[in-house]
Amino acid sequence: MSSARDELSQFDISNEEKDKLVGEVIRCILFKTTQNNGCPIKREELTQIVTKKSYRQKNLPAFVINEAKSKLSSIFGYELRELQRSRPSSATQKTRVGSSQQSGADAKSYVIISQLPADVYKKYVENDETSHVTGFTFVVLGIIHLAGGKITEDNLWHHLRRLGLGENEDKLALEALVQQRYLQKDKVSGPEGYTLFYEFAERALDEAVNRRIKEYVMEIVQKDASPRDAD
Amino acid sequence: MPASTSLSSKHHTLIQALLSRGPLKESEFRSIFHKVTGKSPDHQVFNDYISDINDELSYVQLELRKCLNQYDGKAYYGVVNTVSDEHSKLGTKYSVPQIALYKGILEAIVQDTAGEGSISNIDALNIRLENQVLSGVDSQSQDNSTEIPSALKNFSMSQKDKTLEEFVHDQWLCSISDGRIGLGVRSFLDLRSWFHDNEVPTCQVCNEAAVKVKRVCPGCGTQWRLVAKREAAEEQEADDQDGPSENTSQPDPSARKRLRTSKGVDRNTQESDSTITSSTLSGSRRLTRSSARRAAAA
Numbered sequence: 001m002s003s004a005r006d007e008l009s010q011f012d013i014s015n016e017e018k019d020k021l022v023g024e025v026i027r028c029i030l031f032k033t034t035q036n037n038g039c040p041i042k043r044e045e046l047t048q049i050v051t052k053k054s055y056r057q058k059n060l061p062a063f064v065i066n067e068a069k070s071k072l073s074s075i076f077g078y079e080l081r082e083l084q085r086s087r088p089s090s091a092t093q094k095t096r097v098g099s100s101q102q103s104g105a106d107a108k109s110y111v112i113i114s115q116l117p118a119d120v121y122k123k124y125v126e127n128d129e130t131s132h133v134t135g136f137t138f139v140v141l142g143i144i145h146l147a148g149g150k151i152t153e154d155n156l157w158h159h160l161r162r163l164g165l166g167e168n169e170d171k172l173a174l175e176a177l178v179q180q181r182y183l184q185k186d187k188v189s190g191p192e193g194y195t196l197f198y199e200f201a202e203r204a205l206d207e208a209v210n211r212r213i214k215e216y217v218m219e220i221v222q223k224d225a226s227p228r229d230a231d
Numbered sequence: 232m233p234a235s236t237s238l239s240s241k242h243h244t245l246i247q248a249l250l251s252r253g254p255l256k257e258s259e260f261r262s263i264f265h266k267v268t269g270k271s272p273d274h275q276v277f278n279d280y281i282s283d284i285n286d287e288l289s290y291v292q293l294e295l296r297k298c299l300n301q302y303d304g305k306a307y308y309g310v311v312n313t314v315s316d317e318h319s320k321l322g323t324k325y326s327v328p329q330i331a332l333y334k335g336i337l338e339a340i341v342q343d344t345a346g347e348g349s350i351s352n353i354d355a356l357n358i359r360l361e362n363q364v365l366s367g368v369d370s371q372s373q374d375n376s377t378e379i380p381s382a383l384k385n386f387s388m389s390q391k392d393k394t395l396e397e398f399v400h401d402q403w404l405c406s407i408s409d410g411r412i413g414l415g416v417r418s419f420l421d422l423r424s425w426f427h428d429n430e431v432p433t434c435q436v437c438n439e440a441a442v443k444v445k446r447v448c449p450g451c452g453t454q455w456r457l458v459a460k461r462e463a464a465e466e467q468e469a470d471d472q473d474g475p476s477e478n479t480s481q482p483d484p485s486a487r488k489r490l491r492t493s494k495g496v497d498r499n500t501q502e503s504d505s506t507i508t509s510s511t512l513s514g515s516r517r518l519t520r521s522s523a524r525r526a527a528a529a
Contacts, residue, residue: 023291024318030291031322075287076250077243114247116240124263125247 011057018067021060024049025068029080033112040083040109040181040203078112083181083202085109109181111203136173137182139163141204142217144183150199174198241267242284246310249295253402254309254416257297292316298419301348301442302407309420328386329394331363333403337422340414341442348442349413356391414442 008018025046032041046068047061069080085107114121143159144151156174157167177183184201187194204210238246244267249255255263261272270276284295292314297306312319323330335358339350360383395412398404402415414422423440 019290024316026291027316027318031318035322035324037324071290075238075290076246077238077240078247116244116247120240120244120267121247124244124267125251127251 007063011055011060011063013055013057013060018064021050021053021055021064022067022071025064026072026075029068029072029110029112036179037176038111038180040111043108043110046110072112073115076112077115079115081111081113081206081208083109083111083206085181085202109202133173133176136165136170137177138213138216140174140177141182141200141209141213142220144198144200144204145213145217150186150197153196153198156198238283238287242280242287245280246284246288246295249308249310254307254420257306257308260308296420298416298423300405300416300419302405302413307416307420309417311420325394326382327380328360328383328390329397331360331383332358332386332391332394333398334363335360336404336412337414337418340412346441347411349407349411352395352410352412355395355412356388360386 008015011018013021028046028049029041032045043065046065050061050064065080072078072080114125116125140156140160143156147155160166160170174183178185178198178201181201181203183198183204186197186199188197189195200210204213245260245264248263249260261277264270264272264277264280268276268280281295288294288310292312294311294313295308296311297308299306325333332355336350336355339354339358340348343350395404399406399412399415402417404418405413405415407413419442
């Protein structure tokens with residue numbers, strides 16, 4: 001515990017002040033997660049909680065976020081997963097004004113993930129009303145994974161239609177995956193005009209998620225021993 | 232350094248269950264407790280768990296709370312926000328007009344002189360929302376002729392209807408059989424101190440805010456009596472509370488008979504509140520059942 005105290009003393013703020021900042025960061029994360037429907041929270045939204053209070057110590061934001069991470073785990077059993085924002089797709093590329101020196105750190109974003117074992121989560125925590133959304137997410141990610149991590153819009157819907165989904169009814173659900181940073185859209189110009197591609201964004205590229213997509217897809221492919229019709 | 236009780240994954244399961252699935256009936260929550268801990272949900276062990284959880288949750292101004300659904304008499308457990316700050320104010324998926332509708336319904340239900348604790352669907356849809364937004368806004372000037380936000384003007388009947396459905400689904404309101412609408416479990420969980428601030432009469436025995444007061448107190452079954460003596464006591468309490476506030480209304484006898492508007496500044500910053508209600512309610516009008524009755528009789 002003494003090392004934590006040493007760490008805190010370098011910032012010249014009291015324990016109470018520190019606790020207040022950490023508490024605020026955690027509340028920000030929890031409420032934003034609800035409000036944004038699971039979209040990752042940008043690091044700058046958290047650091048500004050510290051900086052806007054005129055705390056000028058350089059490493060204080062990082063220290064506070066670290067403490068928040070620790071508390072989220074000890075109080076709630078949530079992991080604060082850090083995601084690295086992928087390069088913006090050509091469709092959304094804008095000039096980032098005045099942020100060149102920060103681009104490395106600020107490209108980070110956060111999501112909270114339950115640390116409970118999967119069977120416990122499924123039995124006591126999972127909300128049955130939203131499990132179909134999880135299923136949809138998995139299906140889309142699985143399809144794109146099999147396509148090599150990138151797929152045209154047309155091709156994606158071709159496969160989704162085979163599962164009974166439709167562009168009219170389910171477009172919003174797909175958009176949600178883009179907002180939640182599982183996917184990003186990419187407009188590529190070609191001889192016949194623009195083609196829209198969907199590819200993995202940071203949430204799907206996150207090592208733990210990516211590994212599980214591969215595992216599940218392998219499971220399904222291996223179970224399916226009988227030959228399939230070609231399209 | 233004082234060591235706080237470390238929460239185990241069993242505690243985490245209980246917390247996450249409530250956060251993910253919303254408020255749970257007591258029987259369901261106790262059942263989860265039993266399955267997760269292997270312990271019987273009898274008094275002491277169960278209470279210790281809740282108390283340990285709340286010690287930790289207080290770090291972030293949250294609380295695991297039990298409340299009573301006054302329509303079916305069942306107890307529910309939920310995790311509620313205890314302090315209104317900028318994060319909880321934003322932490323809602325509802326829009327400004329939707330929150331105005333909720334506020335309007337809440338006030339109408341609490342004001343209901345018959346003590347039914349509910350209003351008809353039609354009445355809910357016809358509530359005038361402009362007042363809600365005006366009284367809730369932190370206005371810089373005393374000028375009351377603020378523009379009605381266009382979002383409010385464009386809030387159609389069918390949108391309101393859909394919003395009601397959403398509130399019922401999310402348990403902020405509940406649907407009572409014959410086309411009536413009442414407060415949902417989340418409202419009971421979150422609004423305890425709002426009820427107090429707005430002088431919703433409470434049962435003298437168990438202190439539950441009495442929203443639905445037909446005949447017996449839903450909290451403890453005591454025969455309910457709303458007598459003049461209690462009303463007078465409430466008025467006294469209301470005057471005392473008015474002291475340090477920055478209400479524009481004067482604390483004189485005639486003011487008690489009017490519905491008071493609290494303009495501008497929040498009366499206190501430490502009000503308990505929920506994500507939906509937060510600051511939108513803290514500046515709202517003070518309502519008492521007795522003042523409403525008087526206004527109706529006038």
